Amino acid sequence: MARAMLGGGTDGVTDRLIGNGPEAWIAFDEEVRRLLRLRGAGPVERLEARLCHPDGRIRASALAAWRNPPLQLVLIRCADRVPQVRERARRVLGRLLANYPARTRDRARRVLGLPVADDLAYALTALTPLVLRLGGREHGGWAREQLEAALSGRYSLLAAWWRPGQPATTWSWNSLTGEQRGGMLDRLCGSADRPTRRFAARVALAVGRYGVRDMARRAAVEHDPATARMWTDAALAALAADGPDDGAVDALLGSRLPAVRAAGVTALRRAGRVAEADRYLTDPAGSVRACARWLLRQDGGDPHAHYRALLTDPERVSRYAVTGYCEVAEPADRALLRGLLAHPAGPVRAASLAGLRRTGAVLEDGVLLPLLDDSSPSVAREAALHLLPVAWRLDADALAARTGPKRRPHTRRAAFRLLRGRGGSPELRASVALLTDPDPGTRRWAQERVAGWNWLATLNEGAEARAELGELLARAAEQLGAHDLRLCHSPLGLAGRNPPA
Structure with missing residues (x-):
């Protein structure tokens, strides 16, 4: 877009940037400056390009020559590194906003992409994400x-900047009304832009805009944890002060975020x-379960007994009931958890395995x-984690058989994890075999192991390993190539070429 404009395009660049967010305006400013530096000295006709010119004098002259420049570009110049450009841009911005309803309404509404409502509050709402990026x-x-001062109702310096020497309070006719501030905060709090929501929440809480239920x-509906934390803390403080x-x-309680x-x-x-x-x-969420146990104990209840009642009731037992029970379980509870390894629900079996490992x-x-052959991937994964510390004593051939193509993908992954725990030739053999595995994750895992394998170390494992090494090396090189196997300068004799297929 910037290159086309510098090449003499006639389309309005501001119209093409509408709705692209603050990053698009910042990127446009930076790209125009970069292209003009590459092009060198020469006249620049387009005012948009002059407003982003590397030369501060040209930027200042563009601000003076352009009657109604895009508010976004003027706002960027308000953070300019050249003091003269900065000060002039701030005066221009103040003038545009001071006369917004009367003189710049139609153009600004089109450039900012505003709805039918065209007051100053809507213009500032549209500019807020860019204001925060430039901050x-x-x-x-x-x-x-x-912006924060205007939203807080303290004063508005935007109009005063284009008439220096007069206090901002004399221009109260341009300040936001209470209704405008409230509507603007409502829109900003519901913005799709995360920094905007954080900023709006902080201002709204400072001015006491909302009640405890709001x-x-x-x-409850906030997806950003930091913003949700602000609303939550404020709600809890209001509940503590005003009563339940x-x-x-x-x-x-209906929030999707565990902290809320x-x-x-x-x-x-x-x-x-x-x-x-x-x-x-x-x-x-573990944090919610912990708070529930604390609350139950405050009332004299016993979380352990509640959990045990859930686990002994086939109709009420669930994955998180087992997980919560394991968080308060004692060694004597292991028998109950072992009994749940035969439960028909895979998540319950997996949670029982995880709890036994934790205890x-x-x-x-x-x-x-x-359990490596279990139909539930989570059960196979937990079984592998149980066996991993003793993988050295497991039968390598039995594990290798579980990496075959007829096994389930999660069974192959669990067996391969244990073979990796064993190391040596069994791991290498399985890694090479899984280079063509249909599961992308398992195949990538095997490729990483083979590509980083220390082939010379395998020579020291004995005659049997040496006899098989050539075949494994050829199969691996066929799939990955000698360069990916780091064999270009290897004394194994495959420098600079791949073995024949």
């Missing part, structure tokens, strides 16, 4: 400070709803090896 520059904090709802509110607590749900569980005590704690003992239980190889 990280050395001179980029000015616009952010003015803050809890915003915490079931609507706010329910909103927190955990805060909601903690708030149940102040709301007098401790009896609901057992409902969250099986939450997918330090030692299971027999005869129990674990069949």
